[in-house]
Amino acid sequence: MKRKITLKQIAKELGVSIGTVSKALKDSKEISEETKEKIQAFAKYYNYKPNNIALSLKNRKTKTIGILIPEIVHHFFSKVIQGIEKVANKKGYNVIIGLSNESFDKEVINMEMLASGSIDGFIMSISKETLLQQDYHHLNETINQGMPIVMFDRVVSDIRCDKVIINDVEAAKKAVNKLIKNNCKKIAIITTKDYVNVGRLRTQGYVEALNDHEIAPEPELILKVDDKLVTEDYIDVLEEEIKSLFLINPDIDGVFAVNELYAITTMKVAKNLGRKIPEDLQVIGFTDGVLSRHASPSLTTVTQYGQKIGEVAAALLIEKIESEASEDPVRTVVIETELIERESTK
Template sequence: MKKITLKDIAAHFGVSVSTVSKAINDSHEISTDLKQRIQEFAKEHHYRPNHVALSLLKKSTKTIGVIVPNILNYFFTQVFYGIEQTANARGYGIISCISDESYLKECQTVDLLSSGTADGIIMSLSEDTQAKGNVEHLQDLIENQIPMVMFDRVSDDLDCDKIVVDDFEAGYKTTQHLLRTGCQKIAIITSIYNSSVGKLRVEGYKKALQENGKDFDEKRIVKVGRSDDLELLISLLIADKEIDGIIALDEMTAVDTLNILKMKGVDVPDQISIVGFTNGRLSKYVSPALSMVSQHGKYIGELAANILIDRIEYEGEMPFTTKLVKTTLIERESTRKLGTKSSKQLS
């Protein structure tokens, strides 16, 4: 049975959520009669007060909960850094949590942070949550007036502040760039195929192919699961000797792909150009240095922290906002220069 929320009680009495919260908290601002009726109704329906929602009327824990799906992804490390720097500057500490792409772990973490541990939450959805399409655990946060900012992987079903990367445009522009450098047969290698961001990048890739008169081939979308052998998948991919461009949708996959191609004697970028996502340290120091799409993770973290703290500290009504962050392609040695063509063929 779904637990009753402040919003449910407010709807029953035709009053605001704030009025219900004050009544349950025995505030002198609410009439004795209404306060008594609300308290009795809440007791009859086994309402359990959310300590964060109530504490916002009194005090602040000065703590922000942060939930990311994968700490090994350098993008999320950059976001963490931006959040921590900004939160500390404004007098807040952070509790860092990892869902490990698991819906169950995400639910458990949200439950922990919403039990009075943090004033608000900044989070990116796990791949498992997006695959299931179930965000009821987050709807409960909103109904209980717990501030939340979602970033990168967000849900359209939730009314809250959001920061999204223009992943469709990133996939589109990256593909266009490779086509302009002379690539004809471009593949995508993705370990985030169930996530919204992975899907949007592929859709942008498809649009670029279509606009340039190139056929889309499903076989050129290489989906890498946790237990899959990337070397085997790449071997199967380059068996098509016409493949001359690869877009890897995260940094580790881009680095691994580069190393596997080098081990197989493939010249990068002369035979195959590579572009990865997330401009981390690894991509700069491999040889050849990898061209990358920067999602500006530190900036996203700073923006998310400022939006959340503003909402925590502002006593009036604030409309929810959705910020769109553009990506930047950083060209390095793993892609051919504009106007050049491959001089070698895979043997």
């Protein structure tokens, strides 16, 4: 077990100075060909690789970007990570991951931990608890220390940083318009509580789409699921709520769900109640994950290109990290969404 070799050891072994070794390995013309060859050969033989930590300290750059997300066992988030990793890697960056588990405290702790020199910038999606408490001091402090942040998905607009989002309102309208066009007369929405901004915006899109077609939105068709505590029997509760929605409003013939799980669960409940999909009931979900593709019937859904979001976020962040200007304008990039039609709609 030999420790990694350092410049100092090479220098000592070859009877030259550390500086000379460093320059030789960088092919500096300050050093004679002869010496360079000797040093390079030696370094190659011992598989010398510069120590990243020392470089980071010297350059005050870590070449690492931090990702801070609520959870990782989630198709959308892992797609985003994949996208981030792809462009980060291409530009010589590593990614380090922090999970908040939807907890405010863990988000703050993780952020402070990573902000203490470990990374050059953040890409993040805010936890639900933070959204609920509306306490963003950790974000502002980080930004004030000159560390760039790019937010995606769950963003908060009055933070001064770049953002990568989709147009949730428009995307939701696309979905609901499709249901209306497909002759649905009574369209329900399964959504989240309003403090989750993406849920709120999608609900807003639902309402707007109905209004556009002069359909009066009915409050009892709007089911706002409380998912603050995702417990074991979470799915059961969800099923119960959806079931009573159908029992109270038996003539629902279209459902727009703001995520995959709500949509899949809706189909399951509806099938158990004897509904045929898409004949009796048409369902559209949000986010194109593995569930939508492989459910039966497969799910028509609004896809938000997660990988693309990650790629753009990483590109924005790296650009900001490497730009000299300390105060350039904040940008918001809107990624297109698309309605993917499958078997759950006519």
